[in-house]
Amino acid sequence: MVFANGNEAIKLPILPVLLPLVIFVFYIKFWRSSGQTLGMQTWRIKIVNHEGGAISVKQGLIRFVAAALSWLCLGFGYWWMLWDSEKLTWHDRLSKSRIIILSKENAD
Numbered sequence: 001m002v003f004a005n006g007n008e009a010i011k012l013p014i015l016p017v018l019l020p021l022v023i024f025v026f027y028i029k030f031w032r033s034s035g036q037t038l039g040m041q042t043w044r045i046k047i048v049n050h051e052g053g054a055i056s057v058k059q060g061l062i063r064f065v066a067a068a069l070s071w072l073c074l075g076f077g078y079w080w081m082l083w084d085s086e087k088l089t090w091h092d093r094l095s096k097s098r099i100i101i102l103s104k105e106n107a108d
Contacts, residue, residue, distance in 0.1 A: 028060040044102040052100075059095045066091035 030037040032054055035046040047063075049055050055063070070077020070090050077090035084093075092098050 024061070024064050027064060028057060031055055031060050031063075032057065044104070045099050046102055047097055047099055049097050055095065055097045059097050063091045063095035063097055066094040 031047050035048055035054060047055060049059060081087045081089045088098060
């Protein structure tokens with residue numbers, strides 16, 4: 001966007017709100033439709049709710065915010081899975097969702 005603005009920074013007060021919103025919409029669209037972003041497809045992982053189905057918008061929002069908070073805690077929310085009995089991160093637990101690994105047959 002800086003390039004499109006003649007190499008000048010864009011100074012709109014709405015940008016700090018707009019960027020997280022656009023990122024959230026990107027994730028929730030993929031998580032709700034197929035359970036996978038493009039990167040998750042490459043790694044053959046998928047996000048599901050506890051019943052194995054698609055997560056809700058509310059679960060996606062909780063997951064998105066909790067994942068950001070996990071990073072703010074120096075990534076401890078992600079490291080938590082090393083000690084968790086079910087190998088869940090903070091955002092998995094809070095959003096009542098989980099990541100599953102797909103077999104090569106199921107990934108196609």
